[in-house]
Structure formats: C-alpha cells, structure tokens
Amino acid sequence: MITYKASCERWLDDDSQDIHDFYGSIYLDTCESDEYLESIGAFAYTVVYVRNRSGLDTVMMCDYVSQELYETSMALEEGGFFDLGEDFMYFNRLELKPEYRGRNIGINVMHDICSGYLWANIIINPFPLQCERGKLPEEVAGGKSKLIKHYKKIGFFELDEEYMVLPKLLPAPPLDDEWIAERADMVLEKMYP
DSSP states (O other): OEEEEEEEEEEESSTTOEEEEEEEEEEEEOSSSGGGEEEEEEEEEEEEEOSSOTTOOHHHHHHHHOHHHHHHHHHHHHTTTTTTTOOEEEEEEEEEOGGGTTSSHHHHHHHHHHGGGTTSEEEEOOOOGGGGGTOOHHHHHHHHHHHHHHHHTTTOEESSSSOEEEOOOSOOOOOOHHHHHHHHHHHHHHHOO
C-alpha cells in the first residue's frame, strides 16, 4: 500500500494574500506499523489564493516568495489564467526512487492530491528530476516527452514549452481566512490518517 505524509508552511504578508507550501514524503507501507514504512519518494506543491486581492499584483507577490513561483505565475498570466482572478496550485516536485518508477505510483499520488484542488488551476513543469544532475539535452527531451504523455492521461494540457495546466473543474468556494485554515487542516488530516 502507498501512503504519503505532508507538512504545510504558510506565507502571509497581509490579510489579502495567502500562499501555502506543502511538502512531504511518499511511503510504501510494508506492514501495519509506522516502523515498517519505507520512504520511496517526495513531493512539494504550492497553493496561491489569488481571489479578493484588492488590486495586488499576483506575479509580484509570487516573486517575493521564489523565482520558481514567479516564473510559474508569469506563465499563467501570459496564458490568460489570471484574467478572472482564479487561484492556482503549482505542483513543483514529485520524485520517486528509480526502482518505483513506471508503476503509476507518482501519477496516482498526484491525482489524489490534485483532486482536492479542482476549484483551482493546477500547473506543473514536467521536467525529469534525474536530469537536474547533468544529462544530455536529448536525454532531457526524451524524459520530458514521456512525462508530458503521462500527465495528459489525467487531463493536463501544454500551456507553453515549459508548463502544463489542468484548468479548474469546479467553481471556487467562498474565500475567507477561516476557510483557508480549514482547507489546510483538511489536507494535512487526509495525509495523516
């Protein structure tokens, strides 16, 4: 059985903007006790609440947090996804040990996590993490094309040459600080059954 656990970190500047970073590990449950959990991978994603910003620039707010989030928000803005002031989730890391790849574990974890955010646009950069360590361009291109094909299976489409997006599928719920806190707690509870 595959399980995963996560932690959450909130970035708060003022009452009108909110960013949550989630990060965690993926485990193979080899028995019914926590001492038999084997770590087989890790993930990280960020949720950005864009609605009700009172004119604040989402791209600049993302730049405050990280260059990676800034570049992601730029791609969404250029793709027209900020026109309606919609929230987004950036799934920025999903990695598995080599011996666990190709078994649909990663796609199932991603699908499970993303299913909790269908009211937001979900964006990914399908880049093979093993290529961060100096692979040749043709190896990177081959790995990237496999990932693109893989993510299309769960509804993502290519936004540009770097990113893929799964447009929101549900209407956005009312946004207030209490709802945001409840949502973060619910996600964490789901990951720590």
